[in-house]
Amino acid sequence: MRAEPSSVLEEESKLTIFCITETNTFPVNIQWLFEGNIIQEENSDVLYIDKVNRNQFGQYSCRATNRVGSGQANINITVRYKPYLQKNESNPKLFEAVINYPTHVDVMIQSFPRPECSWTDTNGGKLAIIKVAEIRADVFAVSSTIMLQKESQFGLYGIRARNLYGSIDIKINLVSRVVSIHPLHISCNVSSTIELECFLTINDSSNWKSLWLHSIKGNKLEERPGITLGNKSTLTIAFCDYRDIGDYTCTWSSQNKIYSSTHQATVAVFGSPILASRNVYRQTGESVLLRVKFYSVPEPISIVWLENDKRLHLNRSSLMRTIVAFKISNTEVIVDGFSSNLLLEEPISYDNQFSCQVTNEYGYMDVLFEERMLIGSIKDGNTITKIVQTTTLSKSNTSSLKPAGYTDEPTHTSTGTLTNDQIYIVICGVVLVILFIVVTVFIKNQIRINQIHKRADRQTVVPVVSLQYQERERSSDLPDLPQRNIENPEYEEIHSIPIEVETEEYLTPEHDSSKSGSDSSIERQYLELGPPHTYEEISLSRRELHVYSTGGDMHE
Numbered sequence: 443m444r445a446e447p448s449s450v451l452e453e454e455s456k457l458t459i460f461c462i463t464e465t466n467t468f469p470v471n472i473q474w475l476f477e478g479n480i481i482q483e484e485n486s487d488v489l490y491i492d493k494v495n496r497n498q499f500g501q502y503s504c505r506a507t508n509r510v511g512s513g514q515a516n517i518n519i520t521v522r523y524k525p526y527l528q529k530n531e532s533n534p535k536l537f538e539a540v541i542n543y544p545t546h547v548d549v550m551i552q553s554f555p556r557p558e559c560s561w562t563d564t565n566g567g568k569l570a571i572i573k574v575a576e577i578r579a580d581v582f583a584v585s586s587t588i589m590l591q592k593e594s595q596f597g598l599y600g601i602r603a604r605n606l607y608g609s610i611d612i613k614i615n616l617v618s619r620v621v622s623i624h625p626l627h628i629s630c631n632v633s634s635t636i637e638l639e640c641f642l643t644i645n646d647s648s649n650w651k652s653l654w655l656h657s658i659k660g661n662k663l664e665e666r667p668g669i670t671l672g673n674k675s676t677l678t679i680a681f682c683d684y685r686d687i688g689d690y691t692c693t694w695s696s697q698n699k700i701y702s703s704t705h706q707a708t709v710a711v712f713g714s715p716i717l718a719s720r721n722v723y724r725q726t727g728e729s730v731l732l733r734v735k736f737y738s739v740p741e742p743i744s745i746v747w748l749e750n751d752k753r754l755h756l757n758r759s760s761l762m763r764t765i766v767a768f769k770i771s772n773t774e775v776i777v778d779g780f781s782s783n784l785l786l787e788e789p790i791s792y793d794n795q796f797s798c799q800v801t802n803e804y805g806y807m808d809v810l811f812e813e814r815m816l817i818g819s820i821k822d823g824n825t826i827t828k829i830v831q832t833t834t835l836s837k838s839n840t841s842s843l844k845p846a847g848y849t850d851e852p853t854h855t856s857t858g859t860l861t862n863d864q865i866y867i868v869i870c871g872v873v874l875v876i877l878f879i880v881v882t883v884f885i886k887n888q889i890r891i892n893q894i895h896k897r898a899d900r901q902t903v904v905p906v907v908s909l910q911y912q913e914r915e916r917s918s919d920l921p922d923l924p925q926r927n928i929e930n931p932e933y934e935e936i937h938s939i940p941i942e943v944e945t946e947e948y949l950t951p952e953h954d955s956s957k958s959g960s961d962s963s964i965e966r967q968y969l970e971l972g973p974p975h976t977y978e979e980i981s982l983s984r985r986e987l988h989v990y991s992t993g994g995d996m997h998e
Contacts, residue, residue: 443504443517452607453523457491461504461515468508475503478760496523496552499580521580524608525553528581534598534613538622538705540641541590544570546625547599547614548585550577555605559584562611563600567591572601578741585627588616620644621703623692630682632713632804640668640675640692640703647673650694656771657706658688663771668692679709684737685770687711687777712739714805718766718779720798722811725785732784734798734809735766737777746799747784754784 444460451457463470474481474489477500481489491498499521505514527533528550539545551557559572570587577583588599599614622641630636640652652675654666668675675694679686689706715738723731732747745761747754766779782798796811 443502443515445517445519449517450520450522451494453495453521454493457494457498457519459489459491459502459504459517459519461487461489461506463487463506463513465506465508465510467510471507473505473507475505477501478503478762494519494521496521496526496554496580499554520554522554522607523552525551525557525603525605525610527551527610527612534615536615536617536705537626538619538703539588539590539596539616540618540622540624540643541592543624543641544587544589545616546585546587546627548583548627549601549612551582551584551603551610551612552580553582553603553605554580557582557584557603557605557609559601559603561600562602563598563613565597565599565616566595567599567616569599584612588614590616593618618643619704621692621694621701623690623703623705623707625707626705627708627710629710629712630679630686632683632711633681635678635680636682636709638677638679638690638692638707638709640677640694642673642675642694642701644673650696653693653695655691655693656686656688657691658770658775658777661773661775663688663773663775682709682711683713684711684716684768687739688775710739712804714738715742715800715802715807716768717807717809718768720809720811728788730786732786732796732798732811733781734783734800735764735779735781736800736807736809737766737768737779738800738802740802740804742780742800742802744799744801745782746801747782748797748799750794751797 444462446458446460447455461472461474463472472485472487474484476498487504489502489504499519501516501518503514503516505512531549531551535547535549537545537547556576557574559574561569561572568589568591572584572586575583575585584601584603586601590596596616596618599616601612601614603610603612620643622643624639624641628636628638638654640654642650642652650670650673652668652670654668654675654677656663656666666677668677675692677690677692687709689708691706692703694701715736718735718737719733720735721733723733725731736742742761761780761782764779764781765776766781768775768777780800782800784796784798786796798809798811800807800809
């Protein structure tokens with residue numbers, strides 16, 4: 443990477459950054475980043491900034507990717523500018539003062555290079571030396587103390603901060619209140635003890651009680667009693683840790699009146715980094731994202747990711763400012779913190795152990811990602827496809843690259859990859875469809891078989907009815923005979939009885955005796971009944987059998 447005209451330039455100068463790549467495999471995709479955040483809508487190999495400002499002070503990165511792999515280079519851009527008050531600071535800034543007690547005053551300014559500070563306006567109070575403490579490369583804390591000896595010394599005081607590129611005048615307004623707290627800003631190292639003092643400035647301070655309220659960003663946590671001596675209440679915070687950070691308000695009360703401090707005392711605790719949360723996210727494909735959120739005052743010096751106690755490449759991890767959640771006094775509070783991610787793009791073995799080591803001036807924190815967390819992330823189906831940064835950069839709008847304070851955390855969008863639960867639902871659906879088809883085919887086959895049986899039954903009944911009809915038709919010329927009772931079947935011997943019959947009485951136009959020989963039509967009727975001495979058992983059924991006999995006498 444190369445910057446023109448230089449990587450060190452003054453505010454409102456034009457800046458051009460070139461990303462130079464070498465490869466024999468195309469196409470090549472270019473992605474720009476500022477302080478680890480993706481610069482959206484910028485994908486060419488040249489980044490233009492028309493007027494650089496103090497918020498664009500920091501590290502720029504260019505990431506080139508093709509189908510073979512990726513490469514990344516970084517460049518630090520330094521912007522020189524005059525001192526400014528940070529956005530959350532007011533001018534003039536109000537402080538409560540108590541006569542004959544030192545009043546601590548401080549302001550936060552941005553400046554590069556480091557500013558020099560001096561007193562300008564004074565109203566008669568005793569002034570201490572002004573201290574300038576570096577918070578980061580371009581942020582400084584300017585602090586001092588003022589002690590008032592009489593009422594006339596309340597009012598405005600001034601501090602001027604100057605560097606090679608300009609100056610700023612800061613106004614300090616000291617006011618008197620019925621209730622005042624000292625100091626308004628105090629730091630505590632872990633395991634040490636600090637004291638806060640609250641003063642009641644009235645003539646008769648007897649029969650008054652004091653109470654301290656601890657809160658963080660407006661969330662009330664707990665009330666603590668102070669030790670009252672005359673018009674002063676003292677709150678002692680012993681063996682302090684991160685749970686003691688926040689704001690403290692002092693209240694004095696009697697039977698008829700209640701007075702509270704106008705301003706709050708702010709307590710900061712310095713110690714090793716504190717873990718807020720750790721998460722594992724499964725991305726599309728086989729990539730995995732590990733994330734650690736933590737609280738650290740002062741800021742972290744280094745962050746190292748390890749796999750099986752071996753250090754990983756730095757370009758696979760990132761660090762950004764964010765907000766973290768803690769539970770203090772059974773109340774969840776949000777504080778400013780940090781987040782670090784590790785992206786594992788290639789397939790990994792879940793037998794491996796990953797850890798993150800965060801170090802600041804007071805110690806370090808070691809966060810372990812165990813095997814069960816990596817496997818659990820897949821079973822839970824947590825997926826993300828793309829990290830979308832909130833910081834943007836374009837040629838027309840470049841002021842949002844490095845806002846004061848903390849940046850938002852990356853947001854996640856969901857993927858179309860099926861989770862285990864979704865795959866289970868799909869399989870159950872397929873099984874139900876197959877079962878429905880099988881049941882449907884089975885029912886259709888049963889209906890078809892029943893229809894075939896019904897047709898067969900009809901075919902067996904029709905011939906019997908037809909035979910009965912034919913038998914009745916053949917005997918239609920005979921007189922009606924009584925039917926035999928077949929409820930109690932008997933065996934009957936049927937004989938052929940020879941009878942002399944005049945043939946012409948039975949001849950019809952269709953039957954000629956000359957053609958039929960010795961057999962007459964009546965004789966054929968008898969012969970059709972079966973051979974002589976044939977026995978039939980007539981049982982109860984749906985069929986009817988009528989037996990007829992002829993002779994001199996008609997009988998059953």
